[in-house]
Amino acid sequence: MTNAAVFKDHDADRVVRMKWWTSRVAIYTALIVWAIVCLFPIYWTITTSFKLAPDVMRGNMVPWWDFTPRWKGWESLGISPRLIGEVSTVREEFLKRFWNSAIVATSASLLAVVLGSLAAYGLSRFNYRFGFMRNSDISFFFLSQMILPPVVLALPFLVLYRSLDLLDSQIGLILLYTLMVLPIVIWIMRDQFQGIPVELEEAALVDGLGIWGAFIQIVLPIALPGMVAAFILSLVLCWNEYFFAALLSSTNATTLPVMVASQTGSQGINWWSMAALSSAAILPLIIVAIFLEKYIIKGMAAGAVK
């Protein structure tokens, strides 16, 4: 009697358990497959930068097992244990591009975060009237910049910068990039500020702080994580920007993506040096992604969930 009952239970249990296991296996298979899809190109690029020509042609993939890693690719950038102590023009060239990218991206993001946070704060707190423009119109005006395709601006800017002597200068790129990421920053920050209770500032005003005092001393510290998120997102976008950089810079202000692209076009690609250059261009952001992933996700989630 009791035995039979136990067996029945056991049977049902097994069905449930089977189902659970199959779903587990399916989920993890899907996860791992997609992880490979995401990681393999990065893995391929980084390993290729340590390969020699025969290794590339034979399609060797695993370092130390089917090929010996060499510094050949990195030597073409002047970065390798052997060359690091010596003076190298290639390395200087590369570092110049690298710094251009870094300076342009950080200053543009910084400017965008400052301008954008101020505007977003104003729009989320006060009621404005500029002529016929109300708050919602102003917000729409800012956000509508997002749909502006870069081609439309590229040419007028080319001509404008030429007459302003800003062509091929970092300032020119910084201004354009700021313009490009500003709507995104405003979008994220408006969401952030709306999440902060107005009572906090009212209390600060009662205590004798001005509007700006309340903003700087009370609101800013609370909104700081959001600002970091917006900053990092803009940083990523600016670092990767190619279109404007390719059109508006030629020698001085060229950024890393332009350098990568110009190498691609040349005849007879040097696989190892291209791979090294690409790795160098993507590594900073991969590091950013690994350590600051929380902020990136926070920034992108800000607009999605209302």
Next chain:
Amino acid sequence: MVWGAGLLCVGLAAWQMAFEMDRVGQGFGNWRPVLYAYILWATALCVSQVMIRGEAGKRTLFVLPAALFVISLVVFPLLFALYISFTDWNLASVDGPKPNGWANMVQMWNDQFYWNALKNMVYYVMAVSVEYVIAFGLALLLNAQIRARKFFRVVFLLPLMLSPVAVSWMIGKSMLEVRFGPISRLVRELGFEPSFFGSPEIARFMIMAMDAWTFIPFMMIMLLAGLQALPREVIEASKVDGASGWQSFKEVIFPLMLPVSVTAIVIRVIFKLKLADIIINVTSGGPGGATDSVTSFIFREYRDRSNVGYGTLLAMVYLVLIIIFVTLLLKLVSRWMERPA
């Protein structure tokens, strides 16, 4: 003070204009001074707001800098673009711009490649729906009860961080390389002859795939945020009521996710309309313009032919089309959302 700075700015601009036209003997080598005068005027405007209007001015000061920045960098160039789009300006020629009326329009009307690029954009935008399905699937996976969730989240996020230019080398030029790229090898193992950028359809598909690879994480994260904000009770209630996994997804989760989905898709479409970097670097529009997006087409018009006037007209027409398209899309979406489900 504002008026003074404004006058200075306008005066300098007029002087410089006159100098360029050889009316005045003395002038500056470039327009920089006008720019400085403009900045001075903008600062003066901001300061005066506070001084004249007091508290209200301080409030205006929050929005004013950004507004001035955007207006001066968008509205002015746009007006300028409108002007040059009706000229026959070629940067290589020394004459400078000359208005040529509707000639550019006529040229555009007969330009097969431009219409072809627009048609390609339709395909590219339609690819967003496939990306959406994959992104939703991944978001559901990440939202399931799994181990090492943080690891998978970071890994899935990585493609978004890579610059399209690097991606076009990493995947487009090296992994898809016909002789010894790993994907070509795999295809050959499977018994096909690899040729990724030979036929128009496959080339277009490869471009879509590369673009999808970079941008799926973007949609995925928005959808994941939406999933995590869902009220847990509703899903549990549907489980208690005996809904199977698929049923509870179709009847409960998907409808609740609609607003987030719409936001994600609209933003993705907007980004898609700017697609260019990968095309410029991998195929530069080939074979025969089959992969051209409007942006990459105009880019080549500028860079290779310096055809400023015509290219700008194309860009302006594209802008108008985009505005119409996005407005319609938003209207459609809002009407559809209001309809009781």
